[in-house]
Amino acid sequence: MNSITVRSCFAALIALALSAAPAAALEQNCRFIQAKPGREACYKRQEEELAVKRKPAPATDESKALETLRQLRQDDDAVYRSINNICRGC
Template sequence: MNSTVLKFALPALAAFAISTSSAAAVEQSCRFIQAKAEREACYKRQEDELAAKRKPVAPANDGQALDTLRQMRQDDDAVYRSINNICRGC
């Protein structure tokens, strides 16, 4: 049982190490550029790439989301009406 875990964990760990080292290598490469303008351009490109990756994805179907929100609001209103008739501290 233990050897099967190692068979799967070792390749996953190696893939993780490779992926993080390549990302770190991209970040480190700008630091070694001697010309200030080129170095700043490199940092700007990296910043733009990160911003593009972090950009939120717009929902594909807004109509369905609005219908879901309306239904949730109606359900909430029904619960609030039923709770309103409960005697608290009588």
């Protein structure tokens, strides 16, 4: 590998590490804000961000859910049939 590729990979790795900061680190940043209105605004922003992340997934179509369940049952039946063929006489 040439040095430019290594440098770009290293830069990408650093950017990824910085962007994946845990939520706890964000909370600690708010703790160190001295002004009460600023600290409360920081906590409110964090609360809103967490609420957006915790939103439940939209409800799926019932027919799609039934089709998925049907497919899972077919897969289970195939596995059980193959197990019965392997363990015959166990």
